[in-house]
Every structure is written in structure tokens, then in C-alpha cells.
Amino acid sequence: MSNHFSSDILVIGSGAAGLTLALQLARHGRVHVLSKNAVNEGSTWFAQGGIAAVLDDDDSIEAHVSDTLNAGGGLCHEDAVRFTVERSKGAIRWLIDQGVNFTREGSNGGYHLTQEGGHSHRRIIHSADATGEAVHSTLIDRVRAEPNIELFEDHVALNLITQADKGSPKLRCTGAYALNRRDDHVHVFQSRVVVLATGGASKVYLYTSNPDSASGDGIAMAWRAGCRVANMEFNQFHPTCLYHPRAKTFLITEALRGEGAYLRLPSGERFMTRFDERAELAPRDIVARAIDHEMKRLGCDCLYLDISHKPAEFISEHFPTVKARCLEFGIDITKEPIPVVPAAHYTCGGIMVDHHGQTDLLNLYAIGETSFTGLHGANR
Incomplete structure (x- = not known):
């Protein structure tokens, strides 16, 4: 049995962008927030670096x-x-x-x-090497404490609701249909304003740092409703995901390289200076291509990120999450290098918006990774 919900603002997505906006707008009206899974299962929670x-x-x-x-x-x-x-x-x-x-x-x-x-x-x-969790958990607590915000977890948005607008050739967005995964029914969420904050689409790749929820739903819904999208070919690959058969999507934060970690070939040789004078601190696309080039040239499954030359106390203080996770797979980063490979990470393109987040549909806005603002070009 389907239900009908009405609000002043409907925010589809519960990451940093969606929850931040919900908190900002709660004083202006009733806000409904749809979360595809549990509220802490999106990409924001797993962000490490800062x-x-x-x-x-x-x-x-x-x-x-x-x-x-x-x-x-x-x-x-x-x-x-x-x-x-x-x-x-x-x-x-x-x-x-x-x-x-x-x-x-x-x-x-x-x-x-x-x-x-x-x-x-x-x-x-940053917050050690778990910045996303620190930010997201704080925002979640604030949202749960805000009486003017209602959070709907395990609700998958399926399609936008649109209608003709009097006096304008543009369509107006008036809500969305969403599947409640708990009762397996589709519900109607109507709202004066709809905001897409659904994140990126990197889960379309086999090897990715993203959780399963990052499947481009918001971009697809907006496109089906008549919105323009742009720069969808620019998918940023993070250079260093943990290479291990059981690790799945664990990212090795870029901050390791910022604090002096070296990228090495299986022989132990450093190689990044051959590709860019900034070496390990070159932009992500350059580092990811260099790693990919060397893996193909050598025919090896992975390369290595090494911070073991730094004091163990320093590593434990700055990278407790990475250290603990790697230890689960038998890798002590204070003593040995970390096997890494590039993986799809961030969708640089998205739904075209202006500086206010307005899409091509009236009353439909897009923010965060799901939007194309011009901030990110070919690489984030």
C-alpha cells in the first residue's frame, strides 16, 4: 500500500551535501530527506583525507x-x-x-x-584519517535533533514527478516516487522544492572506492525528466586503493603521500619523478595514469605505497584507520609497503546547474557530486 508525504523541501540524498542543506533550510519549512540505505552508508562516511x-x-x-x-x-x-x-x-x-x-x-x-x-x-x-565519518556523524546527529527535518532511510528514489507550468515552457518538478525497501512499496513524496544530492556514479566500474549506493540515480532521474548533463566522461580515478582480494573498496588516503609516503615498483624503486616533477604530490589523474602505465609495462597486479620510513608513532597518530584496516589483512604499514591499484572514485560531471544549483526544471535543484557546477574540470 503506497503512502503520500508532503513537505516544503524534499532532499534526495543524505551525504554531506544533502544533510548540510537540510540543516540550512529547516528554519524555512518542513524538510524531508530520503536516504537510499542507512543514513551512514553513503560515500561521505568513508572519506578519509580531509x-x-x-x-x-x-x-x-x-x-x-x-x-x-x-x-x-x-x-x-x-x-x-x-x-x-x-x-x-x-x-x-x-x-x-x-x-x-x-x-x-x-x-x-x-x-x-x-x-x-x-x-x-x-x-x-582533517580529522585524523576518518574525516568523512567525523563530518557525517556530526551532521547526522544535528539532523536527528532538528524537529523540522524528517529522515526516511532505506528509500530509493525512482523517478521525479513533473507537471506543466502555467506561463512557462519549462516543466516544474513537484516531487518524486520512492521505493520503501522495508515494505517493498512505492510512495509519493510531494514538495514545493526538490533537491538532488544523490552523489556520483562510480559504482558502474568494477574497481571503485565507492559504496554500492553510488550508482548515478539522481543524474539518471534528472536526465529522464529533461535536464541537461555535462562532462560525464570525466570520472576521476583515485591512485591508491588497497589491493587485496577481501578489501573490496578500501581507499588509502592521499594524505599518506602528503605526509611523505613513496610510491614504489615491486623492485622497491620509486618512479613518479619520471612522470611529473611533483612526484607523489602530482594531481590524482597524473598519479593514477602513472601507476596504470607501470602496472601494464611490468605486467604486475599492483604497485606499492610505502610510509614505513616514517616513525611508527607518527603513522599511528596520523593514520589510525588505515593502519587498523591494513592490519586486518596482515599488512603492518609501519614496517612494510601497502599494495595499491587505481580505482574509480569521483564523478566530475553531472546535472547542469547555475550558481544557485538550479537545474533546467523549475523548482529542481542539484548539489554536491551529482551536479555539474564547473568547479571540477577534467579532474577534481
Whole structure:
């Protein structure tokens, strides 16, 4: 038996983008949030490395903008990049105000910043090596405590509801059909405003860092309803996923390379300087292609990421999640290198939107990984 639910704002997706928006809009009306699985099973929860923002006096907006444009292969939209980077510090401050516990360093209590590929400065704020879990768990707690937000877990959005709009040639989005996986019935969710925050589509690849839910549902629904999509050919591959028959989708955070880890061939030789002067800190697409090239040249199943030359105490403090997970597979990262392979990671394209997230349909918006804003070009 199907049910009918009505709200002021319907947010489809329960990752960082969807929950952040729900919290921002709860004071303006009743918000319904659809989560495809349990609320903590999306990509956000599993993100390790951190969030890039201009937080240090030695860094600058111009440097961050330049790094982003360069990493995007010249295909980013500079206005979108600048808009985002200029607001990065404010976004981090908002997360801190929500209660996210980012890693601090030293006696002065400042936040520890690390460096990742493609960045010319240390500008990655993080919570050890489990930043996604720290951010997502905080947002989930805030959403559950907000009386104006209702969360529907295990609801798979199937199709958008549209109707003709008086006085406009465009269609208007008025809701969505969603399958309740618990009772196996399709329910109707009607709303004045619908927001797609459904994440990416990298689960279409066999080898991916993404959970099973990242299957591009939102992009497909918007396209079927008449929205334009763009840059869908640009799927970013993360260079370093753990290579082990039982590991499935475990990512080895880029922050290891930011803190001095080396990529090595099976012989133990480093090789990245042959591909880029930035070596291990080149952008992800360059590092992933280099690894793929060497694996094919040598005919080997994987290469190796090695941080064992760093003190064991340092590794345990900065990378407790990676260390514990690798130990489950018999790999002690304080003593030996980690077998790694590239894997599909981030969908750089998506539903075309303007700077307000507006799609081609009236009252339908798209945010986060499922949208194409111009921020990401050929590479994130």
C-alpha cells in the first residue's frame, strides 16, 4: 500500500551535501530527506583525507584557485572555482560550529593541515584519517535533533514527478516516487522544492572506492525528466586503493603521500619523478595514469605505497584507520609497503546547474557530486 508525504523541501540524498542543506533550510519549512540505505552508508562516511580550504596565513585564495584550475586540465569554470574557494574558510567554520572535531596540533591548539596531490600548500583540514565519518556523524546527529527535518532511510528514489507550468515552457518538478525497501512499496513524496544530492556514479566500474549506493540515480532521474548533463566522461580515478582480494573498496588516503609516503615498483624503486616533477604530490589523474602505465609495462597486479620510513608513532597518530584496516589483512604499514591499484572514485560531471544549483526544471535543484557546477574540470 503506497503512502503520500508532503513537505516544503524534499532532499534526495543524505551525504554531506544533502544533510548540510537540510540543516540550512529547516528554519524555512518542513524538510524531508530520503536516504537510499542507512543514513551512514553513503560515500561521505568513508572519506578519509580531509577538506581543502584556505586556512593558513601563508596560503592564499589565488594560490588555491590556480591549483584547482591546473588540476582540472583547464576545463574548470574559473568563476565557479573562485566562488567556492572564497567561501571555503566560512564553510569550515560552519562545520566546526556544528561540532566537527578536526585534528589539532601543537600546544597552541591550532588545526593540523596536511597536503594532498595538486595542492601547492598545506591546506587540507582533517580529522585524523576518518574525516568523512567525523563530518557525517556530526551532521547526522544535528539532523536527528532538528524537529523540522524528517529522515526516511532505506528509500530509493525512482523517478521525479513533473507537471506543466502555467506561463512557462519549462516543466516544474513537484516531487518524486520512492521505493520503501522495508515494505517493498512505492510512495509519493510531494514538495514545493526538490533537491538532488544523490552523489556520483562510480559504482558502474568494477574497481571503485565507492559504496554500492553510488550508482548515478539522481543524474539518471534528472536526465529522464529533461535536464541537461555535462562532462560525464570525466570520472576521476583515485591512485591508491588497497589491493587485496577481501578489501573490496578500501581507499588509502592521499594524505599518506602528503605526509611523505613513496610510491614504489615491486623492485622497491620509486618512479613518479619520471612522470611529473611533483612526484607523489602530482594531481590524482597524473598519479593514477602513472601507476596504470607501470602496472601494464611490468605486467604486475599492483604497485606499492610505502610510509614505513616514517616513525611508527607518527603513522599511528596520523593514520589510525588505515593502519587498523591494513592490519586486518596482515599488512603492518609501519614496517612494510601497502599494495595499491587505481580505482574509480569521483564523478566530475553531472546535472547542469547555475550558481544557485538550479537545474533546467523549475523548482529542481542539484548539489554536491551529482551536479555539474564547473568547479571540477577534467579532474577534481
